[in-house]
């Protein structure tokens with residue numbers, strides 16, 4: 001199984017600020033964690049982080065025909081981006097939404113998720129482990 005693991009804006013800043021919300025570990029540590037989970041599950045993974053909405057849309061489109069599923073933390077674009085929602089709908093691959101923090105317990109504007117409307121599942125508030133839950137969910141339900 002091939003998965004695209006996408007991370008949105010500012011997640012490259014992990015561990016640098018706001019450790020109370022996002023933890024103390026770096027983005028490189030998150031990548032290492034995701035690669036380890038994928039290896040343990042026999043998954044081939046492409047990891048990509050961008051601070052730009054169009055880049056994320058391009059990457060989602062490129063997954064069509066090359067990936068079997070998508071794990072996505074759209075970060076702030078979660079709450080604003082109809083373009084990412086439309087891209088996920090367009091490729092129609094099984095996608096799982098991940099958030100490090102429990103967005104439902106934070107500001108009201110974080111309660112809406114456009115991307116989530118095109119996702120089969122959401123894991124929020126589990127830190128890095130949310131990515132493991134998302135990968136294992138896709139393997140269990142869509143693996144081959």
Ligand code: CA2
Nearest residue numbers: 010011013014017018075076099100101
């Ligand atoms: O909880 C999550 O994973 C979020 O997707 C993270 C986004 C936020 O806008 C979403 O509402 C929830 C923010 C990512 C920014 O990450 C930072 C990391 C270190 C320092 C500052 C921001």
